[in-house]
Amino acid sequence: MLPYLLKRLWHTVFVIIGISVISFFFIHLSGDPVMLMLPADASHQEIEALREQLGFNAPLYEQYFRFAFRAIQGDFGNSLYYKIPAMQLIIERLPASLELATAAMIIALVVAVPIGIISAVRRGSLLDMGSMLGALFGLSMPHFWLGIMLILLFSVQLGWLPTSGRGTLAHLIMPSLALGLSLTAMFARLTRSVMLEVLNLDYIRTARSKGLRERMVISKHALKNALIPIVTVAGMQFGFLLGGTVIIETVFAWPGVGRLVVQAIFNRDYPLVQSIVLVLALIFVAVNFLVDMLYMYLDPQINYFEDK
Numbered sequence: 001m002l003p004y005l006l007k008r009l010w011h012t013v014f015v016i017i018g019i020s021v022i023s024f025f026f027i028h029l030s031g032d033p034v035m036l037m038l039p040a041d042a043s044h045q046e047i048e049a050l051r052e053q054l055g056f057n058a059p060l061y062e063q064y065f066r067f068a069f070r071a072i073q074g075d076f077g078n079s080l081y082y083k084i085p086a087m088q089l090i091i092e093r094l095p096a097s098l099e100l101a102t103a104a105m106i107i108a109l110v111v112a113v114p115i116g117i118i119s120a121v122r123r124g125s126l127l128d129m130g131s132m133l134g135a136l137f138g139l140s141m142p143h144f145w146l147g148i149m150l151i152l153l154f155s156v157q158l159g160w161l162p163t164s165g166r167g168t169l170a171h172l173i174m175p176s177l178a179l180g181l182s183l184t185a186m187f188a189r190l191t192r193s194v195m196l197e198v199l200n201l202d203y204i205r206t207a208r209s210k211g212l213r214e215r216m217v218i219s220k221h222a223l224k225n226a227l228i229p230i231v232t233v234a235g236m237q238f239g240f241l242l243g244g245t246v247i248i249e250t251v252f253a254w255p256g257v258g259r260l261v262v263q264a265i266f267n268r269d270y271p272l273v274q275s276i277v278l279v280l281a282l283i284f285v286a287v288n289f290l291v292d293m294l295y296m297y298l299d300p301q302i303n304y305f306e307d308k
Contacts, residue, residue: 012285016282019277019278020068020278024067027274028060028270034050080272081272082272090260090276094279097245097257098242100176100179100245101241101242101245103172105183105234105238107180108184108187109187111180112185113187113188113191115135115184117195119191131192132188132192138185139189143179143182143247144251147175148251150174151251154174175245175248175254242258242280242283
């Protein structure tokens with residue numbers, strides 16, 4: 001187990017370094033933040049003095065090594081716009097994004113997996129065609145449009161739920177539904193496709209020929225193997241949800257990391273953008289590592305620890 005863990009950690013180091021290099025140099029192509037921080041009538045001396053104070057007068061490679069050296073020590077610098085440590089802002093916003101992403105993923109899996117299984121078992125039935133038609137509609141429906149429709153229905157017309165903000169379960173329902181329903185469509189189609197493939201394998205026919213109940217064949221034999229690609233996609237989608245919920249967070253005024261990074265980009269807040277990118281990359285790598293560990297439970301034949 002230890003050799004595999006060390007190997008994955010070694011790969012993680014290269015991934016993080018690559019992401020940090022790409023994000024650092026591409027962010028600096030957007031322009032000089034000093035010009036946003038000073039009034040339009042600022043003199044050349046004032047501009048150069050602030051640029052030197054912030055360290056932007058040094059070559060880009062020198063600025064990167066300075067940033068990387070501090071990041072290794074846990075210091076991601078201060079936000080240029082908010083004037084406080086960048087990591088403090090991320091820690092304040094990250095729980096909101098984790099809460100929204102987790103709720104959306106739970107909704108998607110709880111609804112989609114049973115629908116996909118039933119559609120595969122009753123292939124060609126009206127239930128199968130109806131569920132797949134609904135999944136197609138869900139895939140075609142932008143989640144921000146769905147969010148606006150939910151606000152119009154449950155907040156404006158019925159007055160059941162708050163329109164925006166965070167704090168109670170009522171605030172979480174609509175944004176998580178807007179994200180979760182689009183994922184539900186994808187997971188339902190994926191589950192159906194994988195289950196149809198698994199149900200045609202020889203060991204399923206053998207289990208049926210032994211007289212096992214259909215429920216036992218589906219739940220104990222077919223579903224466990226079908227979960228492997230579902231877990232893979234779920235892990236990737238969870239990582240994407242953390243940084244990819246910008247529109248939903250904007251529609252519902254949800255104080256998450258996605259909304260924060262957009263504001264930081266518009267403000268050319270280099271330290272904050274770089275910090276968010278690195279933190280999200282670390283979370284994404286950690287989620288994929290947990291997915292790899294889960295593979296061994298779902299399929300004992302998978303062994304990462306054998307010497308190659």
